[in-house]
Amino acid sequence: xxxxxxxxxxxxxxxxxxxxxxxxxxxxxxxxxxxxxxxxxxxxxxxxxxxxxxxxxxxxxxxxxxxxxxxxxxxxxxxxxxxxxxxxxxxxxxxxxxxxxxxxxxxxxxxxxx
Amino acid sequence: xxxxxxxxxxxxxxxxxxxxxxxxxxxxxxxxxxxxxxxxxxxxxxxxxxxxxxxxxxxxxxxxxxxxxxxxxxxxxxxxxxxxxxxxxxxxxxxxxxxxxxxxxxxxxxxxx
Numbered sequence: 752x753x754x755x756x757x758x759x760x761x762x763x764x765x766x767x768x769x770x771x772x773x774x775x776x777x778x779x780x781x782x783x784x785x786x787x788x789x790x791x792x793x794x795x796x797x798x799x800x801x802x803x804x805x806x807x808x809x810x811x812x813x814x815x816x817x818x819x820x821x822x823x824x825x826x827x828x829x830x831x832x833x834x835x836x837x838x839x840x841x842x843x844x845x846x847x848x849x850x851x852x853x854x855x856x857x858x859x860x861x862x863x864x865x
Numbered sequence: 866x867x868x869x870x871x872x873x874x875x876x877x878x879x880x881x882x883x884x885x886x887x888x889x890x891x892x893x894x895x896x897x898x899x900x901x902x903x904x905x906x907x908x909x910x911x912x913x914x915x916x917x918x919x920x921x922x923x924x925x926x927x928x929x930x931x932x933x934x935x936x937x938x939x940x941x942x943x944x945x946x947x948x949x950x951x952x953x954x955x956x957x958x959x960x961x962x963x964x965x966x967x968x969x970x971x972x973x974x975x976x977x978x
Contacts, residue, residue, distance in 0.1 A: 782964055793871075793955060793968040794909075809965070841908060851897040851916060851959045854966060856908035 753778040757842050757857040764864055770829040772860050774842030781847035783825040784854060785809075785817060787838040794841065800825055801847060832864045867892040867958050871969035878946050879977045886941040886972050888956030897959040898939040899966065900930055904952045912954075915939060926950070951976045 755776040764770050776783065781802045786794040796809030798817040806817050814836060816828045829836055839861050843854040868891045878884055890896055897916050901909040913924025920932040930941045939956060953973050957966040 791970060793970040796965060799965060845964045851964055853911050853914060854964065858908045
């Protein structure tokens with residue numbers, strides 16, 4: 752069965768360190784998304800990609816970057832981790848084309864920045 | 866810009882009772898609306914979606930939602946709640962292109978046995 756996986760599931764890091772969160776999907780979807788989930792804010796879009804070599808900033812992109820070198824993966828990098836980036840991070844993917852399609856979500860990565 | 870409001874942060878219902886979770890959206894064009902459920906420690910699972918057509922949509926796990934354009938609402942309902950329905954529920958709206966979702970802040974549902 753097709754799926755979307757995230758690793759690690761839990762991560763503790765120190766302020767100032769670079770951190771990369773992995774996202775891998777086997778749906779063969781062109782669209783991929785990164786969200787963060789915080790109490791009182793729901794999910795907010797960080798970055799998204801509509802295909803290989805395409806990346807776009809979302810609502811809360813400061814301090815984050817992504818790269819898309821193949822269809823399956825969209826790693827999220829925190830350039831210099833800050834305590835404000837302590838959160839749960841979700842990756843999602845969807846089909847592309849005319850119309851709107853549901854997004855499929857990974858299990859999430861809980862990141863703590865100390 | 867589009868936005869989604871879920872006015873109830875927490876709701877508690879007894880098992881077997883009916884449930885309605887509120888969702889209001891703000892979007893200039895025809896909205897594409899979703900309800901997702903998140904069990905503790907899990908990712909989000911799609912319950913149902915509205916794109917066009919019949920304003921009453923059926924989803925998984927016995928849930929339904931009704932789109933009311935005049936009220937800018939897309940409320941989620943279930944006639945009889947089960948203890949396993951305890952979770953967080955998110956309403957979301959998509960723009961017409963690109964599939965980007967804007968989420969509400971979520972409603973935490975507690976089910977009393």
